[in-house]
Amino acid sequence: MIIVTGGAGFIGSCVQQALFRQGRRTVIVDYLQDQGKWRNLATHPPHLVVPPDELPAFLAEARGVEAVIHMGAISETTVRDGDLVWQSNVALSQRLWRWCAEHKVPFLYASSAATYGAADRPDLFADGLGSIEGLRPLNLYGWSKQAFDLWVKRTVEAGEPAPPQWAGLKFFNVYGPNEYHKGRMISVIKVKYDELMAGGPVRLFRSDREDIADGQQKRDFIWVGDVVKVLLWLLETPSVSGLFNCGTGQARTYEALARAVCAAAGRPAEIEYIPMPESLKGQYQSFTQADMSALHGAGYPAPFTSLEEGISRYIEGHLTSGRLYL
Numbered sequence: 001m002i003i004v005t006g007g008a009g010f011i012g013s014c015v016q017q018a019l020f021r022q023g024r025r026t027v028i029v030d031y032l033q034d035q036g037k038w039r040n041l042a043t044h045p046p047h048l049v050v051p052p053d054e055l056p057a058f059l060a061e062a063r064g065v066e067a068v069i070h071m072g073a074i075s076e077t078t079v080r081d082g083d084l085v086w087q088s089n090v091a092l093s094q095r096l097w098r099w100c101a102e103h104k105v106p107f108l109y110a111s112s113a114a115t116y117g118a119a120d121r122p123d124l125f126a127d128g129l130g131s132i133e134g135l136r137p138l139n140l141y142g143w144s145k146q147a148f149d150l151w152v153k154r155t156v157e158a159g160e161p162a163p164p165q166w167a168g169l170k171f172f173n174v175y176g177p178n179e180y181h182k183g184r185m186i187s188v189i190k191v192k193y194d195e196l197m198a199g200g201p202v203r204l205f206r207s208d209r210e211d212i213a214d215g216q217q218k219r220d221f222i223w224v225g226d227v228v229k230v231l232l233w234l235l236e237t238p239s240v241s242g243l244f245n246c247g248t249g250q251a252r253t254y255e256a257l258a259r260a261v262c263a264a265a266g267r268p269a270e271i272e273y274i275p276m277p278e279s280l281k282g283q284y285q286s287f288t289q290a291d292m293s294a295l296h297g298a299g300y301p302a303p304f305t306s307l308e309e310g311i312s313r314y315i316e317g318h319l320t321s322g323r324l325y326l
Contacts, residue, residue: 001025001047001064002235005096006072008032008049010179011110011171011227013040015069017326018228020044029055029072035181039325052092059099067235070096070109076185077114077139078279089144094151100163107163108234111149111243113172113220113288114142120287127170127245127294129153138285145170149243165238169230172247172290175310176224177318177326188254189221189311192261193319201270202258208281214273215255217286220247223310229302230295240298247290248304260308264315 002019006012007028019026026046032038050058052072074088093109100107116125117136132150137143149168156162175187192202206214230246255271262269276284292304305313318324 001027002066003027003029003062003068004046005029005052005055005068005070005092006110007046007069008037008040009071010040010176010182011174011224012069012071013037013178014176014224014228014326015071015231016041016046017044018232020046027058029058037181040178040181042325044326056095065103065105067106067108068096068100069231069235070107073110073145075112075141075182077141078184079140082140085140085144086147089141090148090151093148097152097155097163097166098161100166101161104164106165106235106238108165108167108169108231109148110145111168111170112142112145113170113245113247113290114139114285115146115149115170116285116288117142118285122251122289122291125245125289125291127243127291129156129243132243152243165234166241167234168243169227169246170244170290171227172220172222172245172288174222174224174227176314177324178224180324187221188257189261189314190319192258193265193315196262196265196267201272202261203272203274204254204258205276205280205284206273207286208276208284209286212286215258215271216253217284218251218253219285219288220249220251220290221257221307221310222247222290223305223313225310225313226302226304230300233300233302237299242294242298244295244298245290245292246295247288247292248307249290249292250304250307251287251289252307257307257311260311261315263308264312265320 007016008030027048028046029050117138175189259269
Protein backbone atom coordinates (compact mmCIF):
# COMPACT_ATOMS: atom_id res chain seq x y z
CA MET A 1 0.00 0.00 0.00
CA ILE A 2 0.97 3.65 -0.43
CA ILE A 3 0.43 6.21 2.31
CA VAL A 4 -0.59 9.69 1.13
CA THR A 5 -0.62 12.36 3.83
CA GLY A 6 -2.87 15.30 3.01
CA GLY A 7 -4.57 12.89 0.64
CA ALA A 8 -7.96 14.60 0.84
CA GLY A 9 -6.41 17.96 0.01
CA PHE A 10 -5.70 19.53 -3.36
CA ILE A 11 -2.54 17.86 -4.68
CA GLY A 12 -2.93 14.82 -2.44
CA SER A 13 -6.39 13.95 -3.79
CA CYS A 14 -5.17 14.31 -7.38
CA VAL A 15 -2.36 11.88 -6.57
CA GLN A 16 -4.93 9.59 -4.95
CA GLN A 17 -7.02 9.61 -8.13
CA ALA A 18 -4.00 8.60 -10.23
CA LEU A 19 -3.07 5.79 -7.84
CA PHE A 20 -6.70 4.59 -7.74
CA ARG A 21 -6.72 4.39 -11.53
CA GLN A 22 -3.58 2.26 -11.36
CA GLY A 23 -5.32 -0.12 -8.97
CA ARG A 24 -2.98 0.76 -6.09
CA ARG A 25 -4.06 0.27 -2.47
CA THR A 26 -3.85 3.58 -0.65
CA VAL A 27 -4.15 4.89 2.89
CA ILE A 28 -4.92 8.59 3.22
CA VAL A 29 -3.83 10.51 6.29
CA ASP A 30 -6.07 13.57 6.59
CA TYR A 31 -9.05 15.15 8.31
CA LEU A 32 -12.13 15.20 6.09
CA GLN A 33 -13.81 17.82 8.35
CA ASP A 34 -16.84 19.74 7.10
CA GLN A 35 -15.38 21.69 4.16
CA GLY A 36 -16.49 19.24 1.51
CA LYS A 37 -13.03 17.67 1.21
CA TRP A 38 -14.67 14.24 0.91
CA ARG A 39 -15.83 15.33 -2.53
CA ASN A 40 -12.16 15.34 -3.59
CA LEU A 41 -12.28 11.57 -3.06
CA ALA A 42 -15.85 10.84 -4.13
CA THR A 43 -15.02 8.91 -7.31
CA HIS A 44 -11.76 7.35 -6.11
CA PRO A 45 -11.98 6.49 -2.40
CA PRO A 46 -8.92 5.11 -0.62
CA HIS A 47 -8.72 1.79 1.18
CA LEU A 48 -8.50 3.61 4.51
CA VAL A 49 -8.60 7.14 5.94
CA VAL A 50 -6.46 7.70 9.04
CA PRO A 51 -6.86 10.92 11.06
CA PRO A 52 -3.44 12.56 11.55
CA ASP A 53 -3.58 12.20 15.33
CA GLU A 54 -3.90 8.42 14.88
CA LEU A 55 -0.94 8.17 12.49
CA PRO A 56 1.67 7.09 15.09
CA ALA A 57 -0.47 4.16 16.19
CA PHE A 58 -1.18 3.21 12.58
CA LEU A 59 2.51 3.29 11.63
CA ALA A 60 3.40 1.12 14.63
CA GLU A 61 1.32 -1.68 13.12
CA ALA A 62 1.72 -0.93 9.40
CA ARG A 63 3.05 -3.64 7.12
CA GLY A 64 3.66 -3.75 3.38
CA VAL A 65 4.06 0.01 2.87
CA GLU A 66 5.49 0.64 -0.61
CA ALA A 67 5.98 4.41 -0.26
CA VAL A 68 4.99 7.46 1.74
CA ILE A 69 3.89 10.51 -0.27
CA HIS A 70 3.89 13.35 2.25
CA MET A 71 1.71 16.19 0.96
CA GLY A 72 0.13 17.16 4.28
CA ALA A 73 1.01 20.60 5.68
CA ILE A 74 -0.37 23.89 6.87
CA SER A 75 0.04 25.80 3.62
CA GLU A 76 -1.41 29.24 4.34
CA THR A 77 1.22 31.86 3.64
CA THR A 78 -0.44 34.20 6.17
CA VAL A 79 -0.48 31.67 9.04
CA ARG A 80 0.95 33.05 12.30
CA ASP A 81 0.95 30.16 14.81
CA GLY A 82 4.61 29.19 14.74
CA ASP A 83 4.28 26.29 17.17
CA LEU A 84 1.47 24.69 15.18
CA VAL A 85 3.32 25.18 11.89
CA TRP A 86 6.50 23.64 13.29
CA GLN A 87 4.67 20.58 14.56
CA SER A 88 2.71 20.12 11.32
CA ASN A 89 5.30 21.07 8.71
CA VAL A 90 8.63 20.13 10.30
CA ALA A 91 8.32 17.74 13.24
CA LEU A 92 5.84 15.44 11.46
CA SER A 93 8.05 15.39 8.35
CA GLN A 94 11.05 14.42 10.49
CA ARG A 95 9.11 11.59 12.13
CA LEU A 96 7.98 10.25 8.76
CA TRP A 97 11.53 10.48 7.38
CA ARG A 98 12.89 8.48 10.32
CA TRP A 99 10.11 5.88 10.01
CA CYS A 100 10.78 5.47 6.29
CA ALA A 101 14.52 5.17 6.94
CA GLU A 102 13.98 2.51 9.58
CA HIS A 103 11.52 0.52 7.47
CA LYS A 104 13.33 1.09 4.14
CA VAL A 105 10.35 2.81 2.52
CA PRO A 106 10.66 5.50 -0.22
CA PHE A 107 9.70 8.98 0.99
CA LEU A 108 8.43 11.75 -1.34
CA TYR A 109 7.55 15.07 0.24
CA ALA A 110 6.24 18.53 -0.59
CA SER A 111 8.56 21.48 -0.24
CA SER A 112 7.65 24.87 -1.73
CA ALA A 113 8.83 27.70 -3.94
CA ALA A 114 8.01 29.92 -0.95
CA THR A 115 11.46 28.94 0.33
CA TYR A 116 12.98 31.25 -2.32
CA GLY A 117 11.64 34.34 -0.58
CA ALA A 118 12.42 37.57 -2.42
CA ALA A 119 14.46 35.92 -5.18
CA ASP A 120 13.72 37.87 -8.36
CA ARG A 121 16.07 36.53 -11.04
CA PRO A 122 16.11 33.15 -12.79
CA ASP A 123 19.59 32.32 -11.49
CA LEU A 124 18.35 32.56 -7.88
CA PHE A 125 15.96 29.63 -8.30
CA ALA A 126 18.51 26.81 -8.50
CA ASP A 127 17.40 23.70 -6.62
CA GLY A 128 19.27 20.84 -4.97
CA LEU A 129 20.61 20.56 -1.43
CA GLY A 130 23.70 22.56 -2.35
CA SER A 131 21.70 25.69 -3.21
CA ILE A 132 19.51 26.22 -0.16
CA GLU A 133 21.71 27.53 2.65
CA GLY A 134 21.32 31.19 1.70
CA LEU A 135 17.56 31.22 1.05
CA ARG A 136 15.49 33.69 3.08
CA PRO A 137 11.74 32.91 2.99
CA LEU A 138 9.35 35.82 3.49
CA ASN A 139 6.75 34.09 5.66
CA LEU A 140 6.30 31.41 8.32
CA TYR A 141 5.05 28.81 5.87
CA GLY A 142 8.06 29.23 3.58
CA TRP A 143 10.41 29.18 6.58
CA SER A 144 8.95 25.88 7.81
CA LYS A 145 9.54 24.26 4.43
CA GLN A 146 13.08 25.66 4.35
CA ALA A 147 13.68 24.35 7.88
CA PHE A 148 12.83 20.81 6.86
CA ASP A 149 14.85 21.02 3.62
CA LEU A 150 17.86 22.14 5.69
CA TRP A 151 17.28 19.29 8.14
CA VAL A 152 17.27 16.84 5.22
CA LYS A 153 20.49 18.38 3.89
CA ARG A 154 22.30 18.03 7.20
CA THR A 155 20.93 14.52 7.78
CA VAL A 156 22.07 13.32 4.36
CA GLU A 157 25.45 15.03 4.53
CA ALA A 158 26.09 13.55 7.99
CA GLY A 159 25.45 10.07 6.64
CA GLU A 160 22.59 9.49 9.06
CA PRO A 161 19.86 6.95 8.23
CA ALA A 162 17.77 7.93 5.20
CA PRO A 163 14.98 6.31 3.21
CA PRO A 164 16.19 4.19 0.27
CA GLN A 165 14.69 6.82 -2.01
CA TRP A 166 13.78 10.33 -0.97
CA ALA A 167 12.69 13.32 -3.01
CA GLY A 168 11.48 16.76 -2.05
CA LEU A 169 9.52 18.77 -4.61
CA LYS A 170 9.49 22.56 -4.44
CA PHE A 171 6.02 23.21 -5.79
CA PHE A 172 5.53 26.50 -7.58
CA ASN A 173 2.02 27.92 -8.20
CA VAL A 174 -0.11 24.80 -8.64
CA TYR A 175 -3.66 25.10 -9.98
CA GLY A 176 -6.46 22.79 -11.06
CA PRO A 177 -9.52 20.87 -9.84
CA ASN A 178 -10.03 19.75 -6.22
CA GLU A 179 -8.68 22.97 -4.72
CA TYR A 180 -12.09 24.40 -3.76
CA HIS A 181 -11.70 23.89 -0.01
CA LYS A 182 -8.57 26.04 0.21
CA GLY A 183 -10.27 29.34 0.99
CA ARG A 184 -7.86 32.26 0.69
CA MET A 185 -5.14 29.94 -0.60
CA ILE A 186 -7.09 28.85 -3.68
CA SER A 187 -5.30 29.46 -6.98
CA VAL A 188 -5.48 32.84 -8.64
CA ILE A 189 -6.96 31.16 -11.72
CA LYS A 190 -10.06 30.09 -9.77
CA VAL A 191 -10.33 33.52 -8.10
CA LYS A 192 -10.21 35.34 -11.44
CA TYR A 193 -12.74 32.96 -12.97
CA ASP A 194 -15.14 33.62 -10.08
CA GLU A 195 -14.75 37.37 -10.58
CA LEU A 196 -15.74 36.99 -14.21
CA MET A 197 -18.73 34.82 -13.37
CA ALA A 198 -19.90 37.45 -10.88
CA GLY A 199 -20.08 39.94 -13.76
CA GLY A 200 -17.06 42.01 -12.88
CA PRO A 201 -13.65 42.57 -14.44
CA VAL A 202 -10.59 40.51 -13.55
CA ARG A 203 -8.87 42.34 -10.71
CA LEU A 204 -5.10 42.23 -10.27
CA PHE A 205 -2.91 43.76 -7.58
CA ARG A 206 -0.94 46.81 -8.54
CA SER A 207 2.76 46.25 -8.35
CA ASP A 208 4.45 47.25 -5.09
CA ARG A 209 7.79 47.67 -6.88
CA GLU A 210 8.79 50.65 -8.99
CA ASP A 211 10.71 48.49 -11.46
CA ILE A 212 7.72 46.24 -12.25
CA ALA A 213 4.64 47.60 -14.05
CA ASP A 214 1.13 46.66 -12.94
CA GLY A 215 0.22 43.22 -14.23
CA GLN A 216 3.81 42.35 -15.08
CA GLN A 217 4.52 40.46 -11.88
CA LYS A 218 5.52 36.96 -12.97
CA ARG A 219 5.00 33.54 -11.48
CA ASP A 220 5.64 29.99 -12.60
CA PHE A 221 2.14 28.44 -12.74
CA ILE A 222 1.95 24.64 -13.02
CA TRP A 223 -1.05 22.46 -13.91
CA VAL A 224 -1.75 19.93 -11.14
CA GLY A 225 -1.74 17.09 -13.64
CA ASP A 226 1.92 17.78 -14.34
CA VAL A 227 2.69 17.65 -10.61
CA VAL A 228 1.04 14.23 -10.40
CA LYS A 229 3.08 13.00 -13.38
CA VAL A 230 6.30 14.03 -11.65
CA LEU A 231 5.33 12.21 -8.45
CA LEU A 232 4.34 9.05 -10.33
CA TRP A 233 7.60 9.14 -12.27
CA LEU A 234 9.55 9.36 -9.02
CA LEU A 235 7.62 6.35 -7.66
CA GLU A 236 8.59 4.44 -10.80
CA THR A 237 12.23 5.59 -10.68
CA PRO A 238 13.59 4.55 -7.27
CA SER A 239 17.16 5.36 -8.27
CA VAL A 240 16.38 9.12 -8.19
CA SER A 241 16.69 11.03 -4.94
CA GLY A 242 17.16 14.74 -4.28
CA LEU A 243 15.53 18.11 -3.82
CA PHE A 244 13.88 19.27 -7.05
CA ASN A 245 11.94 22.26 -8.31
CA CYS A 246 8.47 21.43 -9.62
CA GLY A 247 7.28 24.15 -11.95
CA THR A 248 7.20 24.62 -15.70
CA GLY A 249 10.46 26.56 -15.96
CA GLN A 250 8.61 29.46 -17.56
CA ALA A 251 7.49 32.57 -15.66
CA ARG A 252 4.29 34.15 -16.99
CA THR A 253 2.77 37.52 -16.16
CA TYR A 254 -0.43 37.97 -14.23
CA GLU A 255 -1.74 39.94 -17.20
CA ALA A 256 -1.19 36.91 -19.46
CA LEU A 257 -2.96 34.75 -16.88
CA ALA A 258 -5.93 37.12 -16.72
CA ARG A 259 -6.24 37.17 -20.50
CA ALA A 260 -6.08 33.36 -20.65
CA VAL A 261 -8.85 33.07 -18.03
CA CYS A 262 -11.05 35.47 -20.01
CA ALA A 263 -10.40 33.61 -23.25
CA ALA A 264 -11.19 30.20 -21.74
CA ALA A 265 -14.38 31.60 -20.18
CA GLY A 266 -15.42 33.20 -23.49
CA ARG A 267 -15.37 36.73 -22.05
CA PRO A 268 -13.66 39.92 -23.24
CA ALA A 269 -10.43 40.74 -21.44
CA GLU A 270 -11.35 43.46 -18.95
CA ILE A 271 -8.69 43.97 -16.27
CA GLU A 272 -8.82 46.30 -13.28
CA TYR A 273 -5.82 47.03 -11.04
CA ILE A 274 -6.40 47.39 -7.31
CA PRO A 275 -4.05 48.31 -4.43
CA MET A 276 -2.06 45.47 -2.88
CA PRO A 277 -3.19 44.77 0.70
CA GLU A 278 -0.86 46.07 3.39
CA SER A 279 -0.57 42.54 4.78
CA LEU A 280 1.09 41.35 1.55
CA LYS A 281 3.51 44.22 1.02
CA GLY A 282 7.04 43.05 1.65
CA GLN A 283 5.92 39.39 1.56
CA TYR A 284 4.76 39.21 -2.05
CA GLN A 285 6.85 37.28 -4.55
CA SER A 286 6.84 39.37 -7.72
CA PHE A 287 8.83 36.79 -9.68
CA THR A 288 9.20 33.03 -9.56
CA GLN A 289 10.60 30.72 -12.20
CA ALA A 290 11.65 27.16 -11.53
CA ASP A 291 15.07 26.06 -12.72
CA MET A 292 14.07 22.61 -13.94
CA SER A 293 17.53 21.44 -15.00
CA ALA A 294 17.96 19.12 -12.00
CA LEU A 295 14.74 17.16 -12.60
CA HIS A 296 15.38 16.92 -16.33
CA GLY A 297 18.98 15.96 -15.60
CA ALA A 298 17.71 13.14 -13.40
CA GLY A 299 15.84 11.80 -16.44
CA TYR A 300 12.33 13.22 -16.17
CA PRO A 301 11.11 13.09 -19.78
CA ALA A 302 7.70 14.77 -20.01
CA PRO A 303 6.99 18.33 -21.21
CA PHE A 304 4.95 20.70 -19.06
CA THR A 305 1.52 22.08 -19.91
CA SER A 306 1.45 25.70 -21.09
CA LEU A 307 -0.43 28.26 -19.02
CA GLU A 308 -3.05 28.75 -21.72
CA GLU A 309 -3.63 25.01 -22.17
CA GLY A 310 -3.80 24.36 -18.43
CA ILE A 311 -6.27 27.18 -17.83
CA SER A 312 -8.38 25.94 -20.72
CA ARG A 313 -8.42 22.41 -19.26
CA TYR A 314 -9.38 23.72 -15.85
CA ILE A 315 -12.12 26.11 -16.94
CA GLU A 316 -13.64 24.19 -19.85
CA GLY A 317 -13.07 20.70 -18.44
CA HIS A 318 -14.16 21.41 -14.87
CA LEU A 319 -15.42 24.86 -13.88
CA THR A 320 -17.92 25.32 -16.70
CA SER A 321 -18.70 21.65 -17.40
CA GLY A 322 -20.24 20.86 -14.03
CA ARG A 323 -17.56 18.21 -13.39
CA LEU A 324 -15.76 20.18 -10.70
CA TYR A 325 -13.91 17.27 -9.12
CA LEU A 326 -11.55 14.65 -10.48
